Amino acid sequence: MKTLQQQLRGIDHVISSTLGGLAVQLQPIPGEVPVIQVSIAERDELPIFITCSDAQILCMCFLWTEAEIRPEGRTRLLETLLDLNPSVPLSSFGRVGDRFVLFGALSRDSRVEDIAADVAALSDNALDALDALSEFLN
Amino acid sequence: MSVIKKLVSLLRGSVREIGESVVDANATRIYEQEILDAKSSIDQAKRELAGVMAKEIQTARAMERLQAEILRYESLAVEALNKGQESLAEEVAGKVAELDQEHTEQTNAHAAFAVQVGKLKALIKNAEAKIREHEREISVARTTESVYRATSSISDNIASTGSRLSTARESLERIKKRHEDLADRMTAADSLDKEFGHRALEEKLNAAGIGDNADRQRKIMARIRTRAEGGTTPRAGDEPAA
Numbered sequence: 331m332k333t334l335q336q337q338l339r340g341i342d343h344v345i346s347s348t349l350g351g352l353a354v355q356l357q358p359i360p361g362e363v364p365v366i367q368v369s370i371a372e373r374d375e376l377p378i379f380i381t382c383s384d385a386q387i388l389c390m391c392f393l394w395t396e397a398e399i400r401p402e403g404r405t406r407l408l409e410t411l412l413d414l415n416p417s418v419p420l421s422s423f424g425r426v427g428d429r430f431v432l433f434g435a436l437s438r439d440s441r442v443e444d445i446a447a448d449v450a451a452l453s454d455n456a457l458d459a460l461d462a463l464s465e466f467l468n
Numbered sequence: 469m470s471v472i473k474k475l476v477s478l479l480r481g482s483v484r485e486i487g488e489s490v491v492d493a494n495a496t497r498i499y500e501q502e503i504l505d506a507k508s509s510i511d512q513a514k515r516e517l518a519g520v521m522a523k524e525i526q527t528a529r530a531m532e533r534l535q536a537e538i539l540r541y542e543s544l545a546v547e548a549l550n551k552g553q554e555s556l557a558e559e560v561a562g563k564v565a566e567l568d569q570e571h572t573e574q575t576n577a578h579a580a581f582a583v584q585v586g587k588l589k590a591l592i593k594n595a596e597a598k599i600r601e602h603e604r605e606i607s608v609a610r611t612t613e614s615v616y617r618a619t620s621s622i623s624d625n626i627a628s629t630g631s632r633l634s635t636a637r638e639s640l641e642r643i644k645k646r647h648e649d650l651a652d653r654m655t656a657a658d659s660l661d662k663e664f665g666h667r668a669l670e671e672k673l674n675a676a677g678i679g680d681n682a683d684r685q686r687k688i689m690a691r692i693r694t695r696a697e698g699g700t701t702p703r704a705g706d707e708p709a710a
Contacts, residue, residue, distance in 0.1 A: 361618070361622075367622075372647065372650070382614070384607065384610055385607045385610070386611060393636055427620075429619065464637050
């Protein structure tokens with residue numbers, strides 16, 4: 331099985347051309363499991379993280395933490411996220427620990443073009459979702 | 469316990485624990501061993517199954533053959549009786565009894581083989597289901613661990629570089645502001661380009677003595693002189709006589 335880095339070779343250029351030439355930077359994150367941070371120019375605050383297990387490749391974007399949610403709208407926000415899940419193409423909402431994420435999962439042997447398409451969609455969707463749901467946040 | 473049930477109960481506890489072990493290493497090893505065992509028992513069962521099915525077919529063929537023999541000898545016995553050969557008929561009846569005994573044995577064997585085929589098929593099906601189930605459990609466990617570990621590395625990295633201490637709302641505002649700034653800059657650049665681009669061109673044309681503005685002063689002076697000399701008064705804009 332290829333390593334994640336081998337599999338992602340050249341993905342910065344593919345993502346960049348998908349997003350109309352925005353500069354894209356890749357950076358490995360040290361730790362027990364392979365993680366690559368994808369930073370996209372003009373959206374530096376919303377990097378995408380790519381990680382993998384035996385079964386899948388996972389692209390994640392951190393949206394907000396539990397602490398940022400206005401308590402009075404929390405249930406409505408959670409319901410909205412469940413409702414949105416089937417409608418948003420390629421991306422789903424989730425929570426890891428106290429961080430809410432938008433993520434896309436792909437087969438472990440996906441092509442670099444497919445991973446790039448997922449990352450681009452994730453970045454657009456994350457920005458859109460944050461804009462749409464910011465009323466629920468402090 | 470199903471792996472998702474286990475996850476649900478872990479989720480009520482600490483996040484750390486999820487990253488550490490959904491299914492502990494020992495259990496994972498047991499699952500992996502069980503998968504190997506199940507795979508080898510499937511291989512063995514498949515080999516046995518082929519043998520047993522062959523025997524099932526053989527006994528069925530023997531039953532057919534014996535049945536045909538029985539019918540043939542019975543006809544011969546009838547013939548012997550019709551010809552008054554009582555003792556010969558008796559002898560043939562003895563042969564039929566032998567064949568019938570053999571037929572019963574083959575029938576029993578055939579039934580036993582059929583039961584064994586059914587058992588082996590069920591065994592293979594169960595083993596395959598077990599493999600699928602264990603592989604799914606291991607996959608869910610590993611994926612969960614991997615996601616939680618990745619998130620913890622990312623959080624550590626964010627904390628150590630201090631790259632994102634702001635809230636989601638602040639991030640959104642900054643991204644939006646940057647987009648607006650960019651849009652504003654593009655509008656400004658556009659209008660600047662129009663203004664300066666146009667003027668720059670005009671200046672170049674003037675310098676080269678081309679166009680309406682090129683020697684405006686000289687033309688006006690010539691018109692004034694014409695008037696001063698008492699000539700006709702040309703309307704403004706008319707070309708003065710050279």
